[in-house]
Structure formats: C-alpha cells, structure tokens
Amino acid sequence: MSVNDLFKQELKVVNLGLKSFYSDLRTQGVTTVHVNWKPKAGGKKNMLNLLNKLNKIK
Amino acid sequence: MIDIIENANKEALEIIQNGQPTLIGLGVAGEVIPGMEKNLFLHAGPPIRWEKMSGPLKGGVMAGLMYEGLASTPEEAAEYAASGKVRFDPCHHHDAVGPMAGIVTAKMPVWIIENKAYGNRAYCTLNEGLGKVLRMGAYGPEVIKHLQWMENVLYPVLKETIEIHGPIDLKTMIAQAVQMGDEVHNRNKAATSLLIRELAPSILKTSFNNEEKIAVLEFLNSNDHTFLNLSMPAAKATLEPAGKVKHSTIVYTMARNGTEFGIRVAGLGGRWFTAPAEIIDGLYFPGFSMEDANPDVGDSCITETLGLGGFSMATAPAIVQFVGGTPKDAVRYTTSMYEITTEESRAYKLPPMNFRGAPTGIDIRKVIETQVLPVINTGIAHKKPGVGQVGAGIVHPPMACFEQALEAFVNLLEDEDLLEE
The missing domain is CATH 3.90.1700.10 (v583 domain like)
Structure with a gap:
C-alpha cells in the first residue's frame, strides 16, 4: 500500500515517545493509543553506565 | 554473569516471603526497645538534627518532652530540645517504626511484634486516633492528656488482653484484610475490625472494670487506623532480616x-x-x-x-x-x-x-x-x-x-x- 493510499483510510495510530503527539491526535478524533515507554534509565548516561557495569560481574 | 546479585536477591526475597510477624505483647518503650533511654527521642525517617527538623517533627518532640515531664510549656520544650540535652535517633535504628512524626519516648507504651521465622522483634507506639495528635505535630494539653489516658488505661488493658489471648498471627490477619479492601497503610478499616473481633472476648476477661473495658473498646472501634501501628511493625519485622x-x-x-x-x-x-x-x-x-x-x-x-x-x-x-x-x-x-x-x-x-x-x-x-x-x-x-x-x-x-x-x-x-x- 502506498503512503497516499494509507492516508485515505481511517488512521489507527500507536504513539511512542512524547505524549503531546497522542493528545493532539485524540483532540482531532483519531483513534490512537499511547505506549507508556521511556528510554532505559531515562537516557541518563551515568546511570546506564552503572547498570552496564553490573552486567559485568566476574 | 550477574548470579551474585540474583542469588543474593533470591535469598533476601525468601527471607521476606517466609517472615511470620506475630503480635506477642505490649511493653513500655524505655523497658523493651533496644538502647532506649529517658533522654533519647526516636523519630521517623533518616537521621536529623533539631535545627533541621520540620514543623510536625518539632511539634511531636515538644509534645514528647511535655509528656515525659521534661518541660511544662511549649516554649520550655522548644528550648530544652535545642539545648542538646535530648539525643535524637531514627526509630529504624532501634527496631522501631513510627507513623508521621514517629516520636517515641521512654514512657510510651508500644506493641511488640516478633518475626517467628527469624526471631527478630519490631516495636511501634499505639495509634492515637484522629484529630489533634502528637504524630501530626500537635502538642496542646488535650494531646498530652490523651497520651496519659493511653498510658494509664489503654495500655494496661491491652497488655493483659494479649496475655490472656496469646500471640496473634499478623501475617494471616493482613492477608485477610487485603482481601477485604484494605491496603493496611491508609485503609485499615477491615484489619482494625478483624483485630477487635479477635481481642474483644479477651478484653472482657481482663481484671479491669466495665467502664475501662468499654472505653478501650470504644477507642479501638472509633479509630480505623488502630491497625496501622501493627501493620507497620509487622512490615518492619518482616523486612529487617x-x-x-x-x-x-x-x-x-x-x-x-x-x-x-x-x-x-x-x-x-x-x-x-x-x-x-x-x-x-x-x-x-x-x-x-x-x-x-x-x-x-x-x-x-x-x-x-x-x-x-x-x-x-x-x-x-x-x-x-x-x-x-x-x-x-x-x-x-x-x-x-x-x-x-x-x-x-x-x-x-x-x-x-x-x-x-x-x-x-x-x-x-x-x-x-x-x-x-x-x-x-x-x-x-x-x-x-x-x-x-x-x-x-x-x-x-x-x-x-x-x-x-x-x-x-x-x-x-x-x-x-x-x-x-
């Protein structure tokens, strides 16, 4: 299916990331679900580093 | 390889799952809590000095000082607390827990909980009920009067009650309560009801007069949070090992x-x-x-x-x-x-x-x-x-x-x- 055909149909959207995209679509009456997802350790590098260290136990 | 952590966590969880928190009696804080002394005041949370304490904690300490007879007015109490004559320590450092301000002083009656699976004990004061109470930082004359009633009537009646009844398995009681709409922190309606059902016949068998027995039953029944001061030490006794x-x-x-x-x-x-x-x-x-x-x-x-x-x-x-x-x-x-x-x-x-x-x-x-x-x-x-x-x-x-x-x-x-x- 081409992209143009896709947009001629009723859209059903799964949103990951910023919740405002989900809220905007809902306001416009688009069927959408928001996935409660966050990057691992909230993307904090120092915390990711600590978690990775714990995966390297002798 | 993360086995060392996984194995340790498995062991910790096994201890938590096996815990058998049991109400075995009541005592006076100064006599039963490890390391408790007249000039030692226990408080909720991590360690903190008087100067850094928030309003409710300071108020609770002031109420405690007046209750112990170490001060006669709030002003005198605040001065005494700041003088360094009182030592402060977390409840958690003495096998105890306290709701809100969590102030425990030597004269206060406490529930004694034993984890029958591991032999460790935990302690908690008796819940004061709602309204103007020490745990919320209140220190007026009515607060002190109520604490004295708890010491002179509630405590001896309940102490004798548990001696007559024998130990109460709190794990089973909590397990029942969570199937009756309680989560035993802010809702303790079912657990308090179960406790009263268990205690009532033994309260009637105590040597106290009817007026005192009625006052105790009415107080327990008027306060849905009676059981909070049992669910807390039950959790403490379970987790500590x-x-x-x-x-x-x-x-x-x-x-x-x-x-x-x-x-x-x-x-x-x-x-x-x-x-x-x-x-x-x-x-x-x-x-x-x-x-x-x-x-x-x-x-x-x-x-x-x-x-x-x-x-x-x-x-x-x-x-x-x-x-x-x-x-x-x-x-x-x-x-x-x-x-x-x-x-x-x-x-x-x-x-x-x-x-x-x-x-x-x-x-x-x-x-x-x-x-x-x-x-x-x-x-x-x-x-x-x-x-x-x-x-x-x-x-x-x-x-x-x-x-x-x-x-x-x-x-x-x-x-x-x-x-x-």
Missing part, C-alpha cells in the same frame, strides 16, 4: 523525617541514601491547600517497602476517595509496581489483580532502569507544629535516593574486585 543479605539490591527501608526521604538497601547495610522529601499531591481538608503542607513525613511507607500500601492500592478502591484519583488509577499504580519489584507475595493476594500476590522486593536496578518510582499513599501534616493533619494523597521517593544507592552499590563491587574492567 533481609537487610543483612550481602550483595542484594533489594530495598529494605523507605522512610521520611519531613525534611528528607531516605532508603536503605540490603547489600549496603545500614547506610541511608537521602534526598529532600517531596510535597504530596492529594486531597486537602476544607480550608487547607498545598501551601499548608509539610513535605512527606513518617515511617509508614515501610508498608509500601513490603508491597502493601500504595503498591497494593488496587485491592483498596475505596481509598481513592481519601487520597484522590479513581479506582482505575489504583489498579494502574499496583500494575506499575510489578515493574520495579522482584516477586509476588505468596501471602498477600489481591482480588482485583486476579489474586496476584502483592508486588514485593523493590530492586534499585529496576527503579533506575524503568524510571518508575515507588508509589506511596500517605497522610499530609501541616507544616507548622501544633496544627495536625490537613489532607492525604500520593507521593514518590526522590529518584536521587535510588541513583545514589546504585552508585554506592557499584563502588562496593568495584572495591571488592568483583567487576570486570
């Missing part, structure tokens, strides 16, 4: 002193990891708002540490009328707590979760990885001493506590040369 498991990333203490929130992690021993306590998002009593609220305070989140309270809110839908939100939110809170815990309780089963066990064993690694913080439901104290409770709501520990703990845990393993370069 797990706190000795080396290399475990399981949290065995969460507590707040009204200024700071603190956690302790099994593999890191008695060390506290603290950060400023949060203001609570909740429902305020008429005439009060968030402006009046003190930051989060009390040892009562020991119930959440065990997987009860906010972790088991799905089983207590009625509580949302007290803390805010909807029954759907309550289910969402409980569902999210499975993300950061290790096992499901074998004893505490939640009917609305299709009888899944309560989410048990908070793992600091999971909190950091998912960024999901523990959910705590709690009372809100006024920030000024002497006012009391102004509402109830939902709060979380600061993420910084878990971040510091994770860093300390990695440092420990590095020091022990257990990590690859």
Whole structure:
C-alpha cells in the first residue's frame, strides 16, 4: 500500500515517545493509543553506565 | 554473569516471603526497645538534627518532652530540645517504626511484634486516633492528656488482653484484610475490625472494670487506623532480616523525617541514601491547600517497602476517595509496581489483580532502569507544629535516593574486585 493510499483510510495510530503527539491526535478524533515507554534509565548516561557495569560481574 | 546479585536477591526475597510477624505483647518503650533511654527521642525517617527538623517533627518532640515531664510549656520544650540535652535517633535504628512524626519516648507504651521465622522483634507506639495528635505535630494539653489516658488505661488493658489471648498471627490477619479492601497503610478499616473481633472476648476477661473495658473498646472501634501501628511493625519485622543479605539490591527501608526521604538497601547495610522529601499531591481538608503542607513525613511507607500500601492500592478502591484519583488509577499504580519489584507475595493476594500476590522486593536496578518510582499513599501534616493533619494523597521517593544507592552499590563491587574492567 502506498503512503497516499494509507492516508485515505481511517488512521489507527500507536504513539511512542512524547505524549503531546497522542493528545493532539485524540483532540482531532483519531483513534490512537499511547505506549507508556521511556528510554532505559531515562537516557541518563551515568546511570546506564552503572547498570552496564553490573552486567559485568566476574 | 550477574548470579551474585540474583542469588543474593533470591535469598533476601525468601527471607521476606517466609517472615511470620506475630503480635506477642505490649511493653513500655524505655523497658523493651533496644538502647532506649529517658533522654533519647526516636523519630521517623533518616537521621536529623533539631535545627533541621520540620514543623510536625518539632511539634511531636515538644509534645514528647511535655509528656515525659521534661518541660511544662511549649516554649520550655522548644528550648530544652535545642539545648542538646535530648539525643535524637531514627526509630529504624532501634527496631522501631513510627507513623508521621514517629516520636517515641521512654514512657510510651508500644506493641511488640516478633518475626517467628527469624526471631527478630519490631516495636511501634499505639495509634492515637484522629484529630489533634502528637504524630501530626500537635502538642496542646488535650494531646498530652490523651497520651496519659493511653498510658494509664489503654495500655494496661491491652497488655493483659494479649496475655490472656496469646500471640496473634499478623501475617494471616493482613492477608485477610487485603482481601477485604484494605491496603493496611491508609485503609485499615477491615484489619482494625478483624483485630477487635479477635481481642474483644479477651478484653472482657481482663481484671479491669466495665467502664475501662468499654472505653478501650470504644477507642479501638472509633479509630480505623488502630491497625496501622501493627501493620507497620509487622512490615518492619518482616523486612529487617533481609537487610543483612550481602550483595542484594533489594530495598529494605523507605522512610521520611519531613525534611528528607531516605532508603536503605540490603547489600549496603545500614547506610541511608537521602534526598529532600517531596510535597504530596492529594486531597486537602476544607480550608487547607498545598501551601499548608509539610513535605512527606513518617515511617509508614515501610508498608509500601513490603508491597502493601500504595503498591497494593488496587485491592483498596475505596481509598481513592481519601487520597484522590479513581479506582482505575489504583489498579494502574499496583500494575506499575510489578515493574520495579522482584516477586509476588505468596501471602498477600489481591482480588482485583486476579489474586496476584502483592508486588514485593523493590530492586534499585529496576527503579533506575524503568524510571518508575515507588508509589506511596500517605497522610499530609501541616507544616507548622501544633496544627495536625490537613489532607492525604500520593507521593514518590526522590529518584536521587535510588541513583545514589546504585552508585554506592557499584563502588562496593568495584572495591571488592568483583567487576570486570
């Protein structure tokens, strides 16, 4: 299916990331679900580093 | 290879699952709490000095000083507390827990809970009821008078009652209560009812006169939170032995002193990891708002540490009328707590979760990885001493506590040369 055909149909959207995209679509009456997802350790590098260290136990 | 941590956590969880908290009697704090002295005042949360204490804690200390006869006016009490004549220590350093301000002084009567599986004990004062009470930082004459009634009537009657009745298995009682709509932190209606049902015949058998027996039964019945001061030490007694498991990333203490929130992690021993306590998002009593609220305070989140309270809110839908939100939110809170815990309780089963066990064993690694913080439901104290409770709501520990703990845990393993370069 081409992209143009896709947009001629009723859209059903799964949103990951910023919740405002989900809220905007809902306001416009688009069927959408928001996935409660966050990057691992909230993307904090120092915390990711600590978690990775714990995966390297002798 | 992460077996060393997995094995340690398995051991810690086995200890928690096997705990047998049992009410074995009552005693006077100065006689039964380890290390308790006349000039030692225990308080909720991590260690704190008088100068740093928030309003409710200061108010509770002042009430305690007047109750102990060490001061006769609030002004005298504040001066005495600041003079350095009183030593302050967390309840948690003395096998005890206290709701809200959590002030325990030598003369106060306490429940004695024994974990029959491991032999350790935990202590907690008797719940004072609602209104103007020491635990909320109130220190007026009516507060002291009520504490004296508790010492002179409530305590001796209940002490003799338990001697007649014999020990009470709190694990079974809590397991029943969570199937009757309690999460045993802010809703203790079912558990208090079960306790009264158990105690009433023995109260009648005591040597006290009818007037005293009636006063005790009426007081227990008038206060839905009677059982809170049993669910808290039951949780404390259950978790404490797990706190000795080396290399475990399981949290065995969460507590707040009204200024700071603190956690302790099994593999890191008695060390506290603290950060400023949060203001609570909740429902305020008429005439009060968030402006009046003190930051989060009390040892009562020991119930959440065990997987009860906010972790088991799905089983207590009625509580949302007290803390805010909807029954759907309550289910969402409980569902999210499975993300950061290790096992499901074998004893505490939640009917609305299709009888899944309560989410048990908070793992600091999971909190950091998912960024999901523990959910705590709690009372809100006024920030000024002497006012009391102004509402109830939902709060979380600061993420910084878990971040510091994770860093300390990695440092420990590095020091022990257990990590690859």
